[in-house]
Amino acid sequence: xxxxNLIQIxxxxxxxxxxxxxxxxxxxxxxxxxxxSKKIELQDADKIPSSDSKNxxxxxxYTSNNNNGDIFEIFAEYGEPSIEISDLMFLTNxxxxxxxxxxxxxxxxxxxxxxxxxxxxxxxxDNVLILREDETILGESLYLVFDQTDEELKKKSTVDQNLIRxxxxxxxxxxxxxxxxxxxxxxxxxxxxxxxxxxxxxxVETISKLN
Numbered sequence: 001x002x003x004x005n006l007i008q009i010x011x012x013x014x015x016x017x018x019x020x021x022x023x024x025x026x027x028x029x030x031x032x033x034x035x036x037s038k039k040i041e042l043q044d045a046d047k048i049p050s051s052d053s054k055n056x057x058x059x060x061x062y063t064s065n066n067n068n069g070d071i072f073e074i075f076a077e078y079g080e081p082s083i084e085i086s087d088l089m090f091l092t093n094x095x096x097x098x099x100x101x102x103x104x105x106x107x108x109x110x111x112x113x114x115x116x117x118x119x120x121x122x123x124x125x126d127n128v129l130i131l132r133e134d135e136t137i138l139g140e141s142l143y144l145v146f147d148q149t150d151e152e153l154k155k156k157s158t159v160d161q162n163l164i165r166x167x168x169x170x171x172x173x174x175x176x177x178x179x180x181x182x183x184x185x186x187x188x189x190x191x192x193x194x195x196x197x198x199x200x201x202x203x204v205e206t207i208s209k210l211n
Contacts (some may be wrong), residue, residue, distance in 0.1 A: 002090040055080050060091065064120045066162055068097040068189055071099040072120060076113070087118040094124060096144075098164075103191055106164070108142065121145045128166060134175055137184060140168035146188070161190040170195075180205040 060079040065071045077093035096108040108131075110124035122144045130137035148161040164186040172195070174181040185190045185194045195204055 026149070057081075060089075062115070062117065062120070064146060066163070066188070069101050070188060071097075072144075072146055073097045073099070074113075074115065074120075074122065076115075079115075085163050089115045089117055091115050096122070096124075098188065100191075104133045106186075108144070110142065119145070130164070130166060132186075136173040137166060138169075138171040138173075139166040139184070142166040164188065177209060178207040180207070192201075 004050035016052060040087065057079040058077065060076040062074050063071065072093075074094065074096040076091035076095075080090045080092075082090065091113040092107075092111070092183055094110045094113040098106040098108070100106075108124060108129070109191075110128045111126035113125065114123045116122070124142040124144070126140070128139045128142045130139075130142070132134070143160075143163070143165045145160055148159050166185075167183045170181045170184045172181070172184065179195065181195045182198045182202075183196055186192075187194075
């Protein structure tokens with residue numbers, strides 16, 4: 001092999017080595033940056049209740065009252081307006097009070113709630129708790145509605161109103177006994193309580209206990 005060919009081969013090998021080194025270093029650097037950026041995005045997402053933090057409202061409070069003069073207050077740590085339904089708000093870490101004129105008040109808590117900002121109809125979900133006088137009531141879902149609008153009453157005169165309905169694995173704890181049922185309803189006007197099972201053949205379970 002003559003000297004000219006040897007020099008050409010050497011230069012070619014050198015160029016291949018330089019090209020590989022540049023490409024390898026550049027690729028690794030970009031790949032590392034991408035992974036780091038992805039990790040930061042995931043960490044930030046864990047701290048924000050929604051993928052779009054601009055829609056999140058903190059420390060929400062709404063107040064309403066019915067024709068009987070009872071007051072309904074609802075608080076939430078976070079609220080997110082629904083994109084599809086203008087009056088619907090998704091609440092997180094929810095607390096509510098029903099303040100009666102002549103009766104003991106009711107306290108409600110849950111992890112989440114779907115809240116109608118116009119009608120105040122509310123569905124509480126997950127770890128639902130009612131505190132009422134000497135009662136503690138637990139369940140998976142709770143529906144609450146005050147006075148219905150005239151428009152709704154015209155559509156259906158028997159529509160639910162001034163009602164609390166807690167359902168699914170309902171447990172009522174009172175001094176002396178524990179009660180288990182499917183559904184418990186509280187009439188907010190009369191304060192009467194109705195407890196029943198979804199299947200008429202099933203019976204409400206009552207367990208006596210010593211104080």
